[in-house]
Amino acid sequence: MLNSFRRLSNSKIGLVALAIVGAMIGLGFVMMDMQNITGGMGGTTGDTVAKVGRQRIGYVELQDRVRRAFEAARQQQPELTMADFVRQGSVDQILQQLADGAALEQFAKQQGFGVSRKMEDAQIASAPAFRGLNGRFDQSAFEAFLYRQRVSEKQVRADLARDLYLTQLLVPVTGASLAPATLTLPYASMLLEQRSGRAQLVPVSAMKAPPPSDAELQAYYRKNIARYTTPERRVARYALIDRADFEAAAHPSEAEIAQAYEAKKADYAPKETRTITQVILPSEAAARDLAAKVSAGTSMAEAARAAGLESVTLNDQTRDAYAGVSSPAIAAAVFSTPQGKVAAPARSGLGWHVVRVDSITAVPGKTLDQVRGELTEQLKKAKSDQTLADAIAKIEDSIADGSTFDEVVAAAKLKPVTTPALLKDGRNPDAPDAPVAPELAAVMKSAFGMESGDDPVTEQVVPDKLFAVVKTDSVVPPTPRPLASIRDKVAADFAAERALAASRQTADAIAAKLNAGTPLAQAVNAAGTSLPAAAALGGRRGELLRDGAQPQPQMEALFALTRGKARVVEAPDKSGWYVVTLDDVIAGNAASQPQLIEATRVQFSPVLGQEYGQQLATAARKAVGVEINPAAVARLKAELIGGAGGR
Incomplete structure (x- = not known):
């Protein structure tokens, strides 16, 4: 990868990368959160698409992962089709992600890394999705998740174990790398490099192309018939x-309005809402002890933390709404407790509730008028x-x-x-x-x-x-428009295309002479047509993509040339072709700009860390052995494209 980075200065992609100095290179896998925990839980049923050490990656597993990734990509690109997704190489990339993950897990085990059940428990217990109203892990929420996702606890733990192995292996490698100044200085200096040259425009308007003959026009029309066909x-x-x-x-009568008011009378009746803070404890003794502390002046949050729990605040609760998450008896007690006081502890199916009434808001009723x-x-x-x-x-x-x-x-x-x-x-x-x-x-x-x-x-x-x-x-x-009805347009298109080709031919001839050592003025005079004066070009490499702007093709060519050479690039508006020459290069030196070196180091270090991670993944694949089944992968691609219906 670093060798590729060193060659960046000679390519358009390189100009972009050098401008941002540090585009992240993905490892091919990411640590999962609990919202995406089932991403790699496919089985190994069906054909095997890859064998990684002792583990097999099944056809159904890869198929499931590809479909999940496609649906995720569709959230960002609604117009994306499955055919396009597959043709972009996504199947191979996802298969590599699965293989890398499996290889790194086995490699970690070979090196003596371990994952205990307690480590898995900690990951599960810390997931917000599995917490109850008391802020603690709720087994029923966990089981509901397993039911919704149609996976077993064993599958979840297997996936978490792999995550933990990868974390132990990769975090020290990818997160602790720091690019040395001797490495970042050359790249920082490249951003300061200055170049100057000239851009000779060969405009289409300077070309003296003869008008087309009738035969040429007929042939051009037939060749480009699709352009002149009405869909x-x-x-x-x-x-x-x-x-x-x-x-x-549809205007309602007075009787209908009165009837609607009666039907919603409860909504318009006076009501009271309360903001409360509660803690749910496992025993009555613990609840009464905590209630006593809060009544004596300790805050609910502090008292809950002392008990190893978290308090939860529920805003603007009505009595009925709170009864639905506790019980009618607890709601009755809470709604009869004065503001600032703690209700008597009471029990629901979740445990013993200790509730403090923080505020009371009275909402007046509304009349029919x-x-x-x-x-x-x-x-x-x-x-x-x-x-x-x-x-x-x-x-x-x-x-x-x-x-x-x-x-x-x-x-x-x-x-x-x-x-x-x-x-x-x-x-x-x-x-x-x-x-x-x-x-x-x-x-x-x-x-x-x-x-x-x-x-x-x-x-x-x-x-x-x-x-x-x-x-x-x-x-x-679809109907082709008759040539007779659009003859002038076809003739104009033909002339424009012929003039653009002539412009390119003239520009190529000038560039060839320049590359052979002919001075620019002499090469332009030899073109045999009057051309505008060459425009001066110049700038610093780091300025090419300032503020994310697209650089002009002339400037891109200038920073891709060697001194004394020329290159032909098309004008963005198709008004002609530029012949770009490089006259001078002033090398940059960032040694006196420590801030630039440090900024480059900060941006370059993650790239270096990711490079180390990629190399570790490659080493793991070699250590455990990876065999891909090309026929099964090809069959899956064909099935996805053919069976997707374009979507």
């Missing part, structure tokens, strides 16, 4: 169903929701019974619309500047999902507000 279009018929049309008739507006809006929404849903259901039932689009629209008294032949996004290629109606994106999405003989469907245009009845009327297949 498939469809003619759709649709009618909008607007929620606003149902709202006018006070909530009339609120209830009116709620009822209005509910009634319009129902009438809209009924209308859509009636339309869908009518379609299911065989009604045509025209019959459905007429029965519902909707206004039908017929579109011109449109693309999938609603645009009309025959009128590219025409505005696209907001509903057309949803309408055409439906239209492209059915054929012209299919029944109409209902489509949501704006969630809960606007719907449409849609039918595909006709399909217009």
Whole structure:
């Protein structure tokens, strides 16, 4: 890896890496937390995809890990497909992660490392997901987790044991590395390196390309026919169903408002909430002792810590809500205790509760007049929701019974619309500047999902507000635009492409002369065309990607050249080609800039630590032996791509 880093100055990737000095290189595995504890628990049933020492990695295990990783990646990239995920090398990477983990675990055992059951217990007990209301490990929560994940405690402990072996091996290796100044100084100095040169633009506009002949134009048109083909279009018929049309008739009556108030009278009645702090203890004696200490002035948190527990604060509890997490009797006692006092200890299924009432908040009730507006809006929404849903259901039932689009629209008294032949996004290629109606994106999405003989469907245009009845009327297949109708455009495209090629040819000729030792001015004069003056280039390597900006291709070429040589790069806007020459290099020296050296050391040290970790993983693989079954891996890749349906 370090040899690769030394070659960074001669590549585009190197410029990026040197600018950030310390991009992390993953080991291929990460320590799991309890939220992802089942990540490596696949069985070894089915075909074996790899043998690592005495352990086999099963086909089903690898398949499960790949699917889990894919779903996690989809959270960040919703458009990612399984086919793309597999083609990116993810299966091989995940298999290496599994093999590295298994190899390191066995290697650790060979070196005398050990993991006790107490160490596993500590990991399980410290997981927040397994704590109860008293802040301590809750066996029932742990068992519920096992049930939900459909794994056994043995599997969880096996995975935790591997984690603990990896931690013992890797943390000292990857976390304690410190890059020496003799190593970081050259890389810090590279950031200070200065270069100067010139960029000679050979613009497309300077090229004198002859116009195409009719035969050339015909050939170019045929070669690029896809560029001049209008994609498939469809003619759709649709009618909008607007929620606003149902709202006018959805205004509730006074009787309905009064009835709604009565139904929610408990919500509007006066109520009291309390903020409480509690500790749950295993015995009555311990509870009474803690309650006495708190009543004498000790804080709940301090008294709980003295007992080896943690207190829990529950904010704004109603009596019913608190009864649900304790018991009705305990809630009654707590809600009859004055503010600042401790309720008498009482027992629930969780243990003995010691509860201090921190604060009491009285919430006044509300009259019908006070909530009339609120209830009116709620009822209005509910009634319009129902009438809209009924209308859509009636339309869908009518379609299911065989009604045509025209019959459905007429029965519902909707206004039908017929579109011109449109693309999938609603645009009309025959009128590219025409505005696209907001509903057309949803309408055409439906239209492209059915054929012209299919029944109409209902489509949501704006969630809960606007719907449409849609039918595909006709399909217009992809159609090449006749050359006669676009002759000028095809000729312009041909001329632009020919001029860009001529520009490249001229730039290549200039670069060849420069690389042979010809001075720039002489090489440009030999080009036989008038070119603009060469622009001066210059800068410091560390400035290339300042603030994350993308460097200009001319500057990238400047820092990839050797002195006296030239390179051709395309202008970003395709306006021509640059011939870049390097005239001078002033080496950087960071010896007098200790802050830069230290910053480089801090960023470089993790890279060095990860390098050590990779080397340790490689050594472990060699020590225990790793055999991959290429046929099984290839079969899994084919199954994932073929069976994913693109997703």
